[in-house]
Amino acid sequence: MHAWVEISKRALIRNAAQVKSIIRGAKLIAVVKANAYGHGLIEAGAVIQDHVEYLAVINLDEARALRAAGVHAPIIVLGYIEETREDVCWAARERVELTVNSLSHAKRLSELMASGSRADTLRVHVKIDTGLGRMGIMPENAVSYITQINELPRLYLKGVESHFADATNHREYAQKQLHALEEIKYQLFRAKIEPPLWHMAKTEAILDFSESHLDAVRLGIGLYGLWPDKKLPDRVARAHPEFALEPVLSWKARILQIKDCPEGSYIGYGCTHKTKRKTKIAIIPVGYYEGYGRGLSNTGEMLVHGNRCKVLGNVCMNMTMLDVTGVAHVKRGDEAVLIGRQKDDEITADEIAEALGTVHYEVVARINPLIKRVVVE
Numbered sequence: 578m579h580a581w582v583e584i585s586k587r588a589l590i591r592n593a594a595q596v597k598s599i600i601r602g603a604k605l606i607a608v609v610k611a612n613a614y615g616h617g618l619i620e621a622g623a624v625i626q627d628h629v630e631y632l633a634v635i636n637l638d639e640a641r642a643l644r645a646a647g648v649h650a651p652i653i654v655l656g657y658i659e660e661t662r663e664d665v666c667w668a669a670r671e672r673v674e675l676t677v678n679s680l681s682h683a684k685r686l687s688e689l690m691a692s693g694s695r696a697d698t699l700r701v702h703v704k705i706d707t708g709l710g711r712m713g714i715m716p717e718n719a720v721s722y723i724t725q726i727n728e729l730p731r732l733y734l735k736g737v738e739s740h741f742a743d744a745t746n747h748r749e750y751a752q753k754q755l756h757a758l759e760e761i762k763y764q765l766f767r768a769k770i771e772p773p774l775w776h777m778a779k780t781e782a783i784l785d786f787s788e789s790h791l792d793a794v795r796l797g798i799g800l801y802g803l804w805p806d807k808k809l810p811d812r813v814a815r816a817h818p819e820f821a822l823e824p825v826l827s828w829k830a831r832i833l834q835i836k837d838c839p840e841g842s843y844i845g846y847g848c849t850h851k852t853k854r855k856t857k858i859a860i861i862p863v864g865y866y867e868g869y870g871r872g873l874s875n876t877g878e879m880l881v882h883g884n885r886c887k888v889l890g891n892v893c894m895n896m897t898m899l900d901v902t903g904v905a906h907v908k909r910g911d912e913a914v915l916i917g918r919q920k921d922d923e924i925t926a927d928e929i930a931e932a933l934g935t936v937h938y939e940v941v942a943r944i945n946p947l948i949k950r951v952v953v954e
Contacts, residue, residue, distance in 0.1 A: 617950030736774035827917030845890020883920030
C-alpha cells in the first residue's frame with residue numbers, strides 16, 4: 578500500500594461508551610453515512626454495531642453495502658431515496674428503516690409496499706423541519722400529516738425526527754426548535770399516536786444540551802473523536818470532567834522517492850516554489866484526488882520520522898512534494914503521516930481544516946474512498 582487510512586477500533590468503541598455514559602438510557606444511533614465521515618463505512622459499521630442500537634446511513638446503497646458485508650444492526654436511512662418496489666420490500670425484510678420527508682412520500686412508500694408479494698411492514702421515521710430549512714415536513718402540517726401517515730397500510734410509524742441548525746452558538750434558536758418538536762409530540766399524544774422513537778440531538782446537542790436527548794440521539798462527528806465546535810470541550814468538561822473524545826483516524830503514506838534538488842530549483846506545477854538552498858525532497862503518493870486539498874500547496878505539513886516537513890510547490894493530482902532536508906536517514910518507503918501522531922508530534926484534521934479555511938468534517942469526509950481503510954487495535 579502506498580497510502581492508507583487507519584481506524585482505531587479501541588478509540589471508536591471508547592468514544593461510543595463515553596457518550597453512552599452521559600445520555601441516561603437514550604438509544605445511541607451511530608451515524609456512518611458518507612463512508613462513515615471518510616473513516617470507512619464497512620470498517621466503522623462492523624466495529625461499532627454491537628455497541629450501539631442503530632446505524633444511520635444516507636441512502637440505500639450504503640445500507641446494502643453494510644448488509645452485504647454482514648453488518649446486522651438495525652439501520653435508519655436518513656436521506657431521501659427514489660424508491661422502487663424492490664427497494665422498499667428489501668428494506669422491510671432487512672431491518673432497514675426509511676425517513677419520510679412528506680405526506681406524498683409516505684403514500685408512495687405505502688403503495689409500493691402494498692404491491693409487493695409479501696406481507697411485510699416498512700418501518701418509517703417522519704422528518705420534521707423545525708428550523709434547519711432542509712428536508713422535512715413543516716411544523717404547522719406535522720400533526721395532520723403524521724396522523725394520516727400513521728393510517729397508511731403496510732407502514733409502521735417507528736419514529737419522528739428533526740435536526741438542529743446550531744445547538745452550541747444559537748441556543749435560544751435551538752430551544753425554539755426543540756419546543757416545536759415537543760409541541761408536535763404533545764399533540765400526537767393527545768391524539769393517541771405515540772411513535773416509540775423521537776430523536777433530534779446530534780453530537781453538539783448530545784454533549785451540551787441534555788434536554789434534547791429524547792428517546793434516541795444521533796452521534797456523528799463525535800463518534801470519530803472530533804469535536805463539532807471548539808467551545809465544546811471546556812463546556813463539557815465542567816459538567817463531565819472525565820469525558821474525553823479520541824480521534825479515530827490516521828492517514829499515512831509511504832515515500833515514493835527521495836531526491837536532492839540544487840539551489841534555485843523549481844518544485845511542482847506553476848513554478849510556485851523555488852529552492853533557496855540545496856533541498857532534499859520526498860515524493861508522497863497523495864494529492865488532491867486522494868483528498869489532500871490543493872489549498873495546502875506551499876503551506877501544509879506532514880510528519881516524517883517525527884519531524885514536521887513542509888509541502889513544497891503545488892499539491893498535484895496524485896502526488897505531493899515535501900522538504901525533508903533536515904530529516905536524518907530518510908529513505909524511500911519511510912512512513913509519512915498526513916493526519917495523526919508520529920513520535921511526539923501530531924497533525925490533526927482541525928489543523929488541516931484551518932489551513933484550508935474549512936471544517937474538519939470536510940477534511941476527513943473527502944479522503945478518497947478508494948484508499949484502503951485498515952482497522953487497528
